[in-house]
Amino acid sequence: MDWLIGLAGSIIVAGLAYRKKSLTQSGALAAIVMGTVYYGSGSLIWFGLLLTFFITSTIWSKWNKRKKIRFDHIYEKTGERDAYQVMANGGLGMLLCVCNAIVPHPGWLLSFAGVMATVNADTWATEIGSLSRSMPRSLLTGKRVPAGTSGAISTIGTIATLLGAATIGAAAVICLYIAADPAFSIPYQWGLLLVIGISGAIGGVVGAFTDSYLGATIQAAYHCEKCAANTERTAHCGQPTALVKGFRWMTNDIVNGVSSVVGGVAAWVLGILWL
Numbered sequence: 001m002d003w004l005i006g007l008a009g010s011i012i013v014a015g016l017a018y019r020k021k022s023l024t025q026s027g028a029l030a031a032i033v034m035g036t037v038y039y040g041s042g043s044l045i046w047f048g049l050l051l052t053f054f055i056t057s058t059i060w061s062k063w064n065k066r067k068k069i070r071f072d073h074i075y076e077k078t079g080e081r082d083a084y085q086v087m088a089n090g091g092l093g094m095l096l097c098v099c100n101a102i103v104p105h106p107g108w109l110l111s112f113a114g115v116m117a118t119v120n121a122d123t124w125a126t127e128i129g130s131l132s133r134s135m136p137r138s139l140l141t142g143k144r145v146p147a148g149t150s151g152a153i154s155t156i157g158t159i160a161t162l163l164g165a166a167t168i169g170a171a172a173v174i175c176l177y178i179a180a181d182p183a184f185s186i187p188y189q190w191g192l193l194l195v196i197g198i199s200g201a202i203g204g205v206v207g208a209f210t211d212s213y214l215g216a217t218i219q220a221a222y223h224c225e226k227c228a229a230n231t232e233r234t235a236h237c238g239q240p241t242a243l244v245k246g247f248r249w250m251t252n253d254i255v256n257g258v259s260s261v262v263g264g265v266a267a268w269v270l271g272i273l274w275l
């Protein structure tokens, strides 16, 4: 029954997102599979955090969209999320969800909170930080760099990172409270709920800064010889771009995936030390 509810709910959410052009067709299909697994094999906390991420990041990406169009030529992908992006954002969480269904342990949930806090913080930082009026600074050198440069951080983007991570932490506490997750068998113990929420949020901040650091160091960056733009794209102005930094295989999706792992491990270690 849970699987059917999950499937129905996921079809509605993914269908709306597809109609609103937040997901491509492949992205919507991946989201349906993911939502169904999250709901069917987990409990409210898994689906709830995925939904919190999905809804808030969609709202921010639609917010002030016109001002952000100037970044479209820089980012590897924009607007509609495809299956790769959906998996880069939610695939690791799905794996943790399945692991927890097979071998229940609070560590999975701690990691999951850290993973979702990472992707949420990162998305908020990108969407909100791109509206910053001042030029961001490179995380490595502290020097001002053009807006949209991967690994660059701004004050407003950093605040968005902290709030994005905190939102997932708060959502975790609320979902656990509502669902009285049987995986914990000691529901309504505020101390435990807060440890998970706070560890998740801190893990998210660690993961998001890992994302910026990798973005500034080994993520592939390209240069368009024709228009002199720095971009994440392998082609620009109808011709191939030149690699100027990082590894060709270290795409934005890979950086997001690695950062999620770091955020999840950080939350797990912190939570286990704390408990």
Ligand SMILES: [Zn+2]
Binding pocket: 224, 225, 226, 227, 228, 229, 236, 237
């Ligand atoms: Zn160009």
